[in-house]
Amino acid sequence: MKYFFVIMSGLLLCFYSDYGWSATSTSLVWESSYTKTSPTVDGKMDKIWEQARPLTVVVREAMGGDNPTEVVLRALHTDDTLYVLAQWPDDTKNDMRDPYIWNEAKKDYDRPSKPDDQFSLEFPMTGEFDIRMLTIVHEYTADVWHWKAGRGNPVGWVDDKRHIISRKPIKNGVEYSMGGHGNVYIARLMDEGTSSYSLKPKPSSFEGNVVDSFEQRQPAGSLADVQGRGLYEGKHWTLEMSRKFNTGHDDDALIDPTKENFCAIAVLNDELYWDHSVSPIITLRFTGNSK
Ligand SMILES: [Ca+2]
Numbered sequence: 534m535k536y537f538f539v540i541m542s543g544l545l546l547c548f549y550s551d552y553g554w555s556a557t558s559t560s561l562v563w564e565s566s567y568t569k570t571s572p573t574v575d576g577k578m579d580k581i582w583e584q585a586r587p588l589t590v591v592v593r594e595a596m597g598g599d600n601p602t603e604v605v606l607r608a609l610h611t612d613d614t615l616y617v618l619a620q621w622p623d624d625t626k627n628d629m630r631d632p633y634i635w636n637e638a639k640k641d642y643d644r645p646s647k648p649d650d651q652f653s654l655e656f657p658m659t660g661e662f663d664i665r666m667l668t669i670v671h672e673y674t675a676d677v678w679h680w681k682a683g684r685g686n687p688v689g690w691v692d693d694k695r696h697i698i699s700r701k702p703i704k705n706g707v708e709y710s711m712g713g714h715g716n717v718y719i720a721r722l723m724d725e726g727t728s729s730y731s732l733k734p735k736p737s738s739f740e741g742n743v744v745d746s747f748e749q750r751q752p753a754g755s756l757a758d759v760q761g762r763g764l765y766e767g768k769h770w771t772l773e774m775s776r777k778f779n780t781g782h783d784d785d786a787l788i789d790p791t792k793e794n795f796c797a798i799a800v801l802n803d804e805l806y807w808d809h810s811v812s813p814i815i816t817l818r819f820t821g822n823s824k
């Protein structure tokens with residue numbers, strides 16, 4: 534399948550290159566504080582989070598750079614695990630993805646596209662990291678922790694994925710035409726294992742006007758590495774996520790607490806696919822390590 538991005542005008546490419554999103558020019562430093570007491574990953578800000586220094590990061594629409602939104606990040610770590618807390622404003626709580634909607638005239642359910650709120654944290658694995666997936670300049674693979682309010686969230690799991698961005702065709706890659714500037718191939722892969730949700734068959738008779746089309750389950754394998762729970766309160770999402778520095782799975786980035794680690798975040802507020810807001814590259818730095 535080939536997609537054409539009319540919006541990928543020369544103007545937009547100029548905007549990108551002027552914005553200077555490169556790993557060498559990052560000025561955003563996100564400090565993780567060492568803790569012996571782990572926070573509980575439940576979307577509620579534990580007392581222990583007061584030890585973590587907040588960092589405010591502005592995310593903007595990946596296409597066009599509009600709608601600046603402030604996300605407050607905090608990080609804590611134990612000897613082997615990273616905990617992150619993210620808080621961002623959102624006027625609309627969307628915690629159901631593509632539900633079945635009863636159609637009274639048809640006496641049947643429809644399943645129109647309806648987004649759920651999402652957040653992602655990405656770490657580079659190989660190549661030249663860039664938060665923009667639609668890039669003809671950089672090729673890279675990133676580890677992506679992709680939280681979805683309507684899918685893994687009810688059971689406290691985050692989709693653990695990889696994004697592979699290449700200028701050459703790749704397995705499971707979708708080809709994108711960059712409006713005369715060449716092509717880019719993007720694969721968005723789930724880690725090995727079992728995801729925390731699956732598609733539920735359409736109900737054969739009336740079960741309510743809106744019925745969730747996903748059911749949750751216990752994940753397994755490399756898809757059971759990132760825990761996360763978001764809570765919506767006062768027109769904000771508060772999300773806690775955790776993952777071991779080293780999962781032991783080769784489809785995950787290794788986080789080294791003795792070094793600076795590059796990362797970036799993205800927010801999807803009632804948006805689908807390419808509509809999302811991204812941050813500049815952030816430097817995650819670990820302080821107070823006990824060993
Ligand atoms: Ca908590």
Ligand SMILES: [Ca+2]
Nearest residue numbers: 623625650803
């Ligand atoms: Ca929303």
Ligand SMILES: [Ca+2]
Nearest residue numbers: 693724755758
């Ligand atoms: Ca994994």
